[in-house]
Amino acid sequence: MIKDYFKEIFIGGKSLLVGLGVTFKAAISPIVTVQYPREKIDVTPNIRCHIDLVPNPHGGDIQCIACGMCERACPSGCIEVITQKKEGEKGKTLSAFKLDFTKCSLCGICVESCPKDAIYFSNEYELASFSKDDFHFDLLQRLKERK
Numbered sequence: 001m002i003k004d005y006f007k008e009i010f011i012g013g014k015s016l017l018v019g020l021g022v023t024f025k026a027a028i029s030p031i032v033t034v035q036y037p038r039e040k041i042d043v044t045p046n047i048r049c050h051i052d053l054v055p056n057p058h059g060g061d062i063q064c065i066a067c068g069m070c071e072r073a074c075p076s077g078c079i080e081v082i083t084q085k086k087e088g089e090k091g092k093t094l095s096a097f098k099l100d101f102t103k104c105s106l107c108g109i110c111v112e113s114c115p116k117d118a119i120y121f122s123n124e125y126e127l128a129s130f131s132k133d134d135f136h137f138d139l140l141q142r143l144k145e146r147k
């Protein structure tokens with residue numbers, strides 16, 4: 001009986017020391033918790049948020065030539081490329097690039113099918129809203145507003 005009593009004290013004490021060891025180890029480890037949204041971490045370059053238009057680095061607004069390949073390739077039908085024909089200009093120009101992000105599966109087919117590398121996945125992960133309408137974007141308009 002007395003033997004069991006001391007055995008239990010020993011097991012309890014050992015368990016206490018193991019627990020304190022874990023606590024001590026955590027206390028001296030580097031802090032990995034980020035106080036979001038006040039603090040943010042760099043996201044991986046491979047992140048897939050909504051698609052966005054690539055600005056043209058050689059002048060002009062965009063790289064997109066309004067060919068409509070992405071629109072035809074999208075399996076969810078969430079892209080609408082709206083074009084206009086300007087007088088005196090050859091071909092069409094983009095007047096709006098509509099994205100219904102509520103339907104997008106982030107499959108990447110549009111990005112892969114673009115012959116001009118004119119769209120990419122943005123890293124805009126902080127999208128939250130109570131209204132679906134807030135996920136209908138005109139990517140051309142958004143690009144202009146960012147400039």
Ligand code: SF4
Nearest residue numbers: 074104105107108110
């Ligand atoms: S990622 Fe896929 S679903 Fe989303 S717009 Fe592109 S093709 Fe459509």
Ligand code: SF4
Nearest residue numbers: 064065067068070114
């Ligand atoms: S984003 Fe690419 S595939 Fe889509 S319309 Fe523009 S050039 Fe064509």
